[in-house]
Amino acid sequence: MTGMKFNVRVYGIYINAQMQLLICDEFIKSRQITKFPGGGIEFGEGTIDALKREMMEETGTKFNVIEHFYTTDFFQVSAFDPESQVISIYYLIKPIEPLKVEVTCKPFDFKDKKEGSISFRRVSLADTSNEIFTFPIDKKVAGLLQARYTRK
Numbered sequence: 095m096t097g098m099k100f101n102v103r104v105y106g107i108y109i110n111a112q113m114q115l116l117i118c119d120e121f122i123k124s125r126q127i128t129k130f131p132g133g134g135i136e137f138g139e140g141t142i143d144a145l146k147r148e149m150m151e152e153t154g155t156k157f158n159v160i161e162h163f164y165t166t167d168f169f170q171v172s173a174f175d176p177e178s179q180v181i182s183i184y185y186l187i188k189p190i191e192p193l194k195v196e197v198t199c200k201p202f203d204f205k206d207k208k209e210g211s212i213s214f215r216r217v218s219l220a221d222t223s224n225e226i227f228t229f230p231i232d233k234k235v236a237g238l239l240q241a242r243y244t245r246k
Contacts, residue, residue, distance in 0.1 A: 099178040104145045105132030105232075106187040107163055107239065114216040115239070117226070118152065119202045121211040123174060126202050127228040130184065130235065131214070141183050149187065152212065154194035160186040164238055166231050173229060182231045201226075220244050 107130060108116040118131045131152050135144040142159045149157045163184040172178040197214045204211040217226065222240065224233035 101172050101178045101180045102135045103182040104141050105130040105184045108187050113219045115219050119213045129232050156190045157187045158190050
């Protein structure tokens with residue numbers, strides 16, 4: 095089969111002591127999206143090094159990777175490239191220093207709404223639903239987090 099492309103992504107799941115989840119809102123290709131912080135793996139990187147780099151780029155903060163949480167186990171075509179399959183890897187993470195980025199509770203709290211804008215917010219894990227996320231893999235992870243951390 096020719097033309098197969100894979101887009102491997104890595105994301106961090108940070109849950110603070112108040113059981114709040116750190117998520118990010120971005121303005122990409124004229125779309126407002128909500129996702130977990132993280133991004134693409136660059137050639138020559140392992141998944142953990144890529145996640146640490148992505149978290150530093152996005153938040154200016156150093157994070158430790160605690161444990162693997164989930165890797166995509168279903169087919170997902172890229173929202174931005176219909177000829178590319180997305181594989182996403184999620185890790186539980188913790189900052190090793192105070193967060194160096196502004197975090198609010200307001201969705202899409204951009205200073206300027208322009209290509210590449212990013213804002214961070216906290217949402218209560220108990221109130222987190224897959225509805226707040228844009229992409230199907232993030233939606234699945236939100237459900238897994240609910241099942242793991244908010245059992246009644």
